[in-house]
Amino acid sequence: MDMPTPDAGILARKDRIVARLQAVLPADAVVHDPAETRAYECDALTAYRCPPLAAVLPRTTAEVSAVLTICHEEGVPVVPRGSGTSLAGGALPTADCVILGIARMNRVLETDYANRLIRVQAGRTNLSVTGAVEADGFFYAPDPSSQLACAIAGNIGMNSGGAHCLKYGVTTNNLLGVTMVLMDGTVVEIGGACSDAPGLDLLGVICGSEGQLGVVTEATLRILPKPEGARPVLMGFTSNEVAGACVSDIIRAGILPVAIEFMDRPCIRATEAFAHAGYPDCEALLIVEVEGSAAEIDDQLARIVRIARRHDPVELRESRSEEESRRIWLGRKSAFGAMGQINDYMCLDGTIPVTELPRVLRRIAEMATAAGLEVANVFHAGDGNMHPLILFDANKPGDLERCEALGAEILKLCVEVGGCLTGEHGVGIEKRDLMTVQFAPADLEAQMRVKDVFDPKWLLNPAKVFPLDASRGRRAG
Amino acid sequence: MRPGTEQEVAEIVRAAEGPLRIVGGGTRGIGRCAGAVLETCGLAGIRLYEPGALTLVAGAGTRLADVEAALAAQGQRLPFEVPDLRGLLGRGGCSTLGGVVASNASGPRRVQAGACRDSLIGVRFVDGTGAVVKNGGRVMKNVTGYDLVKLLAGSHGTLGVLTEVAFKLLPVPEDEVTLMLSGVSAERAVAAMAAALGSPFEVSGAAHWPGRGTFLRIEGFAASVAYRAGRLAALLAPFGAVEQVAGPWRSIRDVEPFQGREGDVWRVLVKPSEAPGVAVRSGGEVLIDWGGGLVWVLVEPGCDLRARIGPLAGHATLVRGGEAGDLPVFPPEPAAVAALSRGLRARFDPRGLFNPGLMA
Structure with a gap:
């Protein structure tokens, strides 16, 4: 992953830029000491780090405007930051940028x-x-x-x-x-x-x-x-295909659950070892949640259970109480934590047409075997938003690179079957260089034209989303 | 001109020497613009329909009626209840998907299921340079790159010629019940609709038709609808007499009360709680939908409704009438926003080919 070379002119003007920012913000709102700017060196995509030139923490829209006016005049790139939880590197700084954090604006x-x-x-x-x-x-x-x-x-x-x-x-x-x-x-x-x-x-x-x-x-x-209530049902199946067919049948039956979550065997085993939620040891598990009054929930769950029975489930557990609901969700909600216990992991976010689920899961398993890495799948099955978790060891030389290569292959597969690179995490830097898999040059050009209008100098978060080759000539550097 | 393929659209745009007026079925376009007519009805056909994935992809020139029939055969529908404005606007012809998207046409179910733009998940279009652009796709969760899908929805053909559109769908519910509240003022009606929409009973339509009643719709499985209708009736009781009626949703959707009547028709989008004030200040007849968020107004020809209503947390669009006058059809935007809109239009259509004069 490449980032543009920092602008030496900006680095040389740091004192002047910081002084101008200090003139329009309270003293505690400008962070420029290298020991302190390190707090902003990355977001939740921790594999990539770079401390910014400075960080500012404004409290009002007027202060944000003052900061941007100065950075615009000085030609300094600005990277906006919310809480820094991006999994895609959306808030990753460059050495010549000002991080604009708005966490203090929380009223x-x-x-x-x-x-x-x-x-x-x-x-x-x-x-x-x-x-x-x-x-x-x-x-x-x-x-x-x-x-x-x-x-x-x-x-x-x-x-x-x-x-x-x-x-x-x-x-x-x-x-x-x-x-x-x-x-x-x-x-x-x-x-x-x-x-x-x-x-x-x-x-x-x-x-x-x-x-x-x-x-x-x-x-x-x-x-x-708020709905009057919500309750899930847990279902275990003997194969991903069967679970996928069950999801399709539920949707076809006119039921609109609030959530349909899918976990595969590696994920079930890992979470079970970690959270002891009492999940069955099976190939695929679905958690389907519906909302309404107690009677409406009973009615919808009964419909779902009738459909599930046609697919010979190895387990069917309908929640009848808050405690049972909590236990059903326990494993799903600790899935990421469970993976983290086993190893480092990279979380992908491609979306596929729901009907392609079985085929895509089979291909991912084959690709993982070929790469010698383990992949666990947990995702939102109702809308096709996958979250394959690739396990790797960050301390083992070459493992991150192998993991990234497998991740790229999986995302290409998502696009190939009619889906997309990212369903909810964003492109950031993580998927930036894969954009050409999904988009032709004219598609990217149309998107970049929008940025030309809002930010003609390409100073806002400029090295993200678009491959550097595509945005060269628009960005400085 | 009536191209039959996306490539032909691109060639026409590249070869164009003057303005093009882009037309789908010609049933719902508003505003004045000149130019050689480019009809999209040749770009017809359902390209992909997966009932199990709740998704549809079709050519932009596909007739709405054909799509609705194909979906109904599988017990599904477009979620946003597309209005048919032919009666209101005095038009003939057949509505196309491209026209629905270009005008972001959304009916009473907008309060629950969102607008057309919320169900639109993918587009292909030809921009003003003749380049074919795709954005979004056929999956319902997609944040890959900028969302030009939303930008094209409601752009009235000013950024590009839509060639293909993709939607997410919803199942047609098993049952539907409409409750009517009689004899309440617009102010009480909007308060009652706010109470209903703020309840957990999933109201999918909330409209006030002066002289007829205030209508609230509930949809879903039969037992659930019966339960929620009962709870909602109890909630509405303090506002007046409540009874179950056949829902006049098609009439509300298509603004039937103003069809064939003399006068200009305005579509006013407001913060719902401001609807009663707009109704009074308009001095005309109104039909209130979206729980107050949408106020249709019938006034005497040539009336400048914007001036008459005064400052407003909302927007008034002149939908019918004003042909002779100089009132802008689309509401003026604040300077900084207008500059962004102008900039986008100049980038997507640098030669100013598409529907010049519209939305300007």
Whole structure:
């Protein structure tokens, strides 16, 4: 993975740039001592690290605007950062950049139940958005697994999903408006309290633009009334094919579960050893969760169980209590932790058409054997968003490279069967150089034109998303 | 011009020496623009339909009616309840998927299932340089690169000629019940709809038709619908008399009360709680959908509704009328936003070929 050579001119001007930033921000909001900038050297993709020139931690939209105006004038690249939980390297710095962290902007600005919305500063964490409204019976639907830590700003940057997208959609389907600062310091209001404003859907293209079009400082989010209840059923099957066919049949039957989670044998065994959730030792396991009143849940689970029985399950466990629900989810929720106990792992995020599940799982197993690496699969089966976890040993020379090569092969397979490189984590640097697998030059050109309009000098997070060859000539350096 | 393939569209665009007016079925386009007519109806056909994956891919010129029939045969549908505006606009012809997407056409179920743009998962289009561009795909979770799918939805043909579109679908529910609340004011109606939409009973339609009633729809499995309808009726009781009726959702969707009537028709998108104020200040007849988020207004010809309503957390679009006048059809945008929109249009269509004058 290459990053552009840092601009020596910017490195040489560090003192002046820091002094200008200090002039517009409180003393505690500018981090420039090399011992302290190291805290910002990476995000959750820890394999790649680079301390930034400086980091700033503004508290208001006006301060963000002042910072961007200065960086624009100085020609300094800016990398926006929410909570730094990106798995794709979306917040990875370059040595000549300023990290703009908005974690200090975390206030709730307005809750409006009559119009079912909440307005927050974008540094607020995902879970604390729900926290602000749940006492009144509402919640914010997108629920990435990092929701305790990740910021709404990062969710918007990556168009984050979660386990419940099948019913509630992803961030873009739950975002009503943003206050955003452009690279030249201009503050724009896009969207707002009303749906579907006429004019080009700028909000739609901002969501998922990985911090390359502007810095979102405030967001208006749709909140939903909490369902009366939710309960899962756990099902074990003798093969991935059978489990895949069962998923398809549930969807065909007109049932819309809030979540359909899939785990394969390596993943079941690892989580069972780690969390002792009492999962059956089988090839494939499904957890299907439905919502509603107690009677509605019973009715839907009965329909699902009837369908599952046609596929000869080795286990069928319908939750009848909160405790049983907790145990069913326990293993799934500790899957990543369980993998981490065994070894280092890389988590992929490709999406495939649901109908291709069995074939893709079979191919992944063959590719893993050929590469001499172990892969465990845990994913959102309802929407085809896979999360293959490739195990490797970071201390073993060559292992990371072999793991990355296998990961690239798996993602190419996802594209080949009609899917995509990333379903919810984003491109960042991790999938940047694979973009040409999914997109022709004209497809990338069309996307880069959008950045040309919002950020003509290509200073915002410039070395991400687009292969460096494709963006050369637009970026400095 | 009526190209039959994407390549032919690209050739026409590359060879174009003047403006092109892009037309699907011509049933729902709004605004004034000149140019040689480029019809997309030749780009027809369902390319892929996987009921088990809830996805459909079809040529942009495919007739909406053909798609709806194919989906209905498998017990599925487009989630966003596409309006048929032929009656309102006095048009004939057959709506195409491309036109649905280009106008982000969404009906009453928008309150639950989202707009057209929320179900759209992939596009192919020809930009103003004649290049073929694809974005998104046929899977419902996809964050690979920028989301041009959303950008093209509702762009009224100003950024490119859509050639193929992909949607996620939903099953047609087993049952549907509509509750009607009678004799309440717009203000009480919007409050009642807010209470209903803020309940966990999954309301999939919330509209107020003055003189007829306030309507709330629930869909799903029969037993579940019966349960939720009962709970919702109890919730609505403090607002007035509640009864079960046949839902007039098609009439609301297609703005039937204003069909064939004299006057201009405006589509006003607002924060739902502002709908009653808009209804009063408009001085016209209204039909309120989306729990208040969408207000259709019928006023006398030539009326500048934007000036009459005054400052608004929302947007007013002139959907029918104003042919002679100089009122902008699309609401003006704030300067900084307009600059971004202009910039995008200039980049996607550098020669200014597509629907000039529209959305400007």
